[in-house]
Amino acid sequence: MKPDLSIRIAGIDFQNPVTLASGTARYGEEITEHCDLNRLGAIIVKGIALKPTPGNPPPRICETPSGMLNAIGLPNIGVDAFIRDKLPFLRQFNPKVLVNIFGSTVDEYGEVARRFNGVAGVHGLEVNISCPNIKEGGIAFGTDIESTRRVVQIVRKATTLPVLIKLSPNVTDIASFARVCEDEGADGLSVINTLLGMSIDTETWKPRLANVTGGLSGPAIRPVAVRMVWQVYKAVKIPIIGMGGIFTVNDAVEFLLAGASAVAVGTANFINPGVSIEIVEGLEKYMEDKGLNNISELIGAIKN
């Protein structure tokens, strides 16, 4: 008997727990040539705001030990263009579509969320309160507990869709942020966004990113992410999508054991855009090898 990888998260049925992380697969079009989208649990699209935004000047990325720094700055086509031009493409595929949303004010978060009510092909919202690369509309909300509360409240009120909040790791006590999200009616949490970092070129003495600081991702942050998933899992009842440097099936299993109900593959897509499918296949094999029937047997199963 094949193991059952399906999982229900925040009221959404995923055929398996493997998803593409926001900002690493755009709106799905480019990656399809290299990755069979139909075999994924969900795709979390790149951040969408009310109005189009251009993103940051280059250089936007650089490699660091076992990781990369980015300050892309959330270039986005705006909610109307997304619904009109990009969503029809995504509707052709099996995976659930979670739309990552951001705003520059609390009200804007509410307004973007409202626009997705009743829109076919959108199964949930992932609210980005943790992008480290834009002045407003990201980390400013996610690192302040009362701002986090207000964003969750307004989005909760604005939408009938399942709401996941993407938490920032750039806080002292992530569990307290998770609790606020749960208290205010969030249906799930994405843990974690990138860690704020910086790198300087010792030849030119200039920062290696035009934005000076950027978000660190990749295997370098995985232990931090696993720790935070575990802390959040102990603090709340709502499900977690775990992410942070997942490159292999073992990395994915580590997040599930720490308490994630699903995982998102991010930076690894850049190195191998088909890696998420390898992780789906690897997960099936891992469960067979371990004699597991249901993916839920792994969730939070850490022995300690």
Add this chain to the structure above:
Amino acid sequence: MRVRIASNSCIKGTYYRIVLEPSFKVNIAPGQFVMLRPATPCNSYDPLLPRPFSIHRVDQSGNIEILYKVVGRVTTILSMIVEGDEVDILGPLGNGFPVNREVVGDNILIIAGGIGAAPIIGLGETLRTNYPDRPIVIILGGRGEADLLCVEDLKKTAAEVIITTNDGSVGIKGYVTDALEEYLSRRCDPGLRTTVYACGPSPMLQKISEITGTRRNIETYFSLEANMACGIGLCMGCAVKRRDRGYYLVCKDGPVFRGDTIVL
């Protein structure tokens, strides 16, 4: 795609040629690139990201040749790879140099600085084949003699190869852009359409833009470099400023751009 290395050797100074043996047939347009990452032992994460390299040429047996300069950590690692080792590649990617009738002028000028010579061999050969009646002039420059690549190959392609070096060790002492100015003001009929293709460091392209921007009847096409994580438009890391608004992505919209559509 994992491919075997047929050879990897120094051609001169810090410049290397790596030859890949793909198991698939490759059709390339001059100016396209591949993302390349050494197939590291035990899936180590150093280097983590693949790097973009322009394709120098595809030889008769279908092998892909890439020229590179050892400038940092990743190219140093690359230079230590030997025949029989493997690398992961993705590509060919991006849009090459346009060579259609609407673009190619009566005069053809190709300008390359340093490692920028890598993709222009194929461009020169394509232009010569498609437009045998139009003279191709190539301006090739480097800091010194050691930075001049493919001189003999270029001489076979072009009606004329003008060489410049900053130290004056070979050819005209100065920059390729000095030679360009000289050529345009003394030898190029402003009544004819001129197409300029260029590949080289950003300051060189900027200067070419300045020189050609004040003259009529010249169209420029630049091949750009950028920090890039994926090469296929996922990461949006390789932004270049558009002249009108916002940004292009070097990987998807380029790497070759019409000079007057971008801000360098």
